Amino acid sequence: MFTIFKSLLGNNNSDLKDLFASKDVFLVDVRSAAEFASGSVKNAVNIPLDQIGPQISKFKNKKNIVVFCRSGNRSSMAKNILEKNGINDVTNGGSLQNMQKYIES
Template identity: 55%
Template sequence: MGLFGSLFASGPSARAEQAWQEIASGAVVVDVRTPAEFASGHVKGAINIPLDQVAQGFAKYDKNTNIVVYCRSGNRSGQAQSFLLQNGFTKVHNGGGVSEMLEAEPK
């Protein structure tokens, strides 16, 4: 493959692989995209709590709940992760984008 190929080889991202490990351990999977984006395709078993509804949507969860958030690119899920951690949640993982998550899904 050579140095160039190994530097630019594609494959599952580390954050998505970690997210799947958390999911296998029982984490709640949350898609923070809009309902329309969610309807166009999502990770199996995910629930939809759009970013602008994170405060209300997570109010019912214990702060020690293991949570994986993802979105389209990882940006909104990063914002959701930061918000939740700042508000006392202790186990929040950013899985990145939906494409990353689907690529890393264990077969």
Template identity: 55%
Template sequence: MEEKIMKHAFLVDVRTVEEFSEGHVASSINIPLDQLLDHIDEFKGKEQIVVFCRSGNRSGHAKMILEQNGFKNVINGGTWQEVDDAINKL
């Protein structure tokens, strides 16, 4: 995954606010899955979008929602720990 996650990727954690506050990727933002459509404009113009969560399930749904709204550059990063590890290897 390291080669797909670039330094300037838009990193979006789709877990709840509570989960995010317990630990998260330092350079990520938190948009809970159930609020994704309310924040769709924030994704516009992003070169690469990486969504992730606790297990990869919610991020899979987030990827599908974004793709249904016209975004082609979305990667399901899986768990937030996997994304964090990948970024720390860069």
């Protein structure tokens, strides 16, 4: 079961550690504006899932894009939308809680 979950996320913990070690990461919280206002991670921008398509230009020429949300579901959808639009350097960071663990460590 865990393997299935990892494949859905499209990343693993070592991938995230490597990304954060590079310090050149574009963090995108795809939760709603209200959820984002209640707290997120340092240096994250808020582009809600329903705005990913209309705001695709914000992702062009970015490297090490990490999308995340409350549980990992919306970030998985965001990753798929981005990849369908030719943005391929995208990692699904999963949940906000998971991201906080990596940002704070």
